[in-house]
Amino acid sequence: MLTAILFFVLAFTGFTGALLLVFHKNPIVASLGMAVSTVTLGVLYIFLHVPFLGFFQMIVYAGAVMVIALYVIMALGREEIGVEVGTSQVLLSYAAALLFIFYVYRLLRKSGFGAFFPVEKTFGSIQSFGNLLVTQYAVPFEIASVLLLGAMIGAIILSRREWS
């Protein structure tokens, strides 16, 4: 019962943060709404028995991505560019979102709302996570490291001063 109440509070908070991100005119408020949303999603990850990823989410998103985005907004792009209303692009995007929700609803209605089964104690522990990461998923792990290295080099090259 307590987890149900907590889930709904967290879901409401996270969804409100997402709405702030999409519909608020001030970009700083919008990115703070995104930070709230990422933190609540991290708490939901902890509910799903993967606490490691939950803390990882809070550190990476609320700690790194949001700080970088806020830094860029404050340093360079603090313009109030709100949602454009009334154009066909806006209407089409709303229609696409509604269609997406409708199809997911049909899918869910067909498959049903299954309750979670209890899992064993070691599920989601850092040890089992790391075991899987260096055995079954070793190759994707290495590819991810190469990808991050490439992203680092790309970011350095893109933000050199003589580029612009």
Next chain:
Amino acid sequence: MITIGHYLILATFLFAVGMIGALTRKSAIIVFLCVELMLNSVNLVFLALGRYFGQLDGALFAFFVMAVSAAEAAVGVAIVVAFIRRQGTSNIDAANLMKW
């Protein structure tokens, strides 16, 4: 009683809201954050389904999505900064060089 349907519905709504934002907002940084929100909601689906089937593979996939989105954050913010320096605005309507 919280079932998997609750998590999937929450993730669906977050994805739909992020999609609306990515398609309608004009500020490049906000569009980038909306894409991050969509990635987050996909992560939630991965974790909920992995928890539902009692396998950790969903969490591993979410981990790799996070790694990719961190790389995307670094390169994306660099591109946005270069774009703002070049065009003097963060309005993505200014990116019309290849428009015909």
